[in-house]
Amino acid sequence: MNSTDQTTAVTAVVDSLGDAWARGDADAYAAHFTEDATYVTFVGTHYQGRRDIAESHRALFAGFLKGTKLTYELLDVRFLGPDVAVLTTRGDNHKGAAPKKLPKVQTYTLVREGERWLIAAFQNTRRKALMERLTFRFAPETRPAARR
Template identity: 40%
Template sequence: MSTIATTTDAAAVRALFEANSRAWGDTEAFAGTFTEDADYVTFFGGRMTGRHAIAEGHRGLFEGVLKGSRLYAEIEDLAFPAPGIALVHSRGAVLKGKRTRPSARALSVQTYVMTRGADGRWLIRVFQNTRHRPRVEAFSNWLAHRFGPRGK
């Protein structure tokens, strides 16, 4: 965590992260953790722009295939690149049934940009969700090492 942020900011950002996870399944509460002009990118590349679109994009899921599911989310890194801006990297997945931990295949890498509004409230401005593929990552790292500037 950079020195730009206060301990209070870090606690507020972590609380927002937790509130977003707890709100999973409740369309209005979930969308309420995002700014009015938020940008949301799904793991398959779909994009929702604005709180209303995020709500409508999740409503059918929460009432259908994801009904009763829960969100697993764990912060890996938290930084404050500028005052009032937080950058969060996390791992997350949707849990169904009695699962308490995601399978490796279901895990995603997530990036959040959170902003503090004029009222002091933190909300999610940007969310990017990318499905984690360990074998692809390992192969990509091998290629970079093998054929990159140091591999020659």
């Protein structure tokens, strides 16, 4: 499998994850994760394992995330070997039209189990744009090289 095919395979996992989210299907959502996956939300809640991810999302999809969708843009894909990939995205959940600015940054660590890619770890961080701008203004050397 060439690198384009590998990238397509791992980004398809995030696309499918979004489809399960849009359906409000907690079991299908959690099926994208390894049995022992770690999942950290933007508020710092740590979930451990597929069952914990499914149960928490079952409650979320029945409550304040009901009827929402996920939107993301891919920032980076890196393969750390033939069976490990790290995806970095910018994204958010929303109702209605997708937001123009995506305020969260996510890191997905995927592992290949047989022919299937699964998420072993997920980290979601809300960007603090004002703090970021202030930091870059007063310490410009902290600005990421891609943004200089």
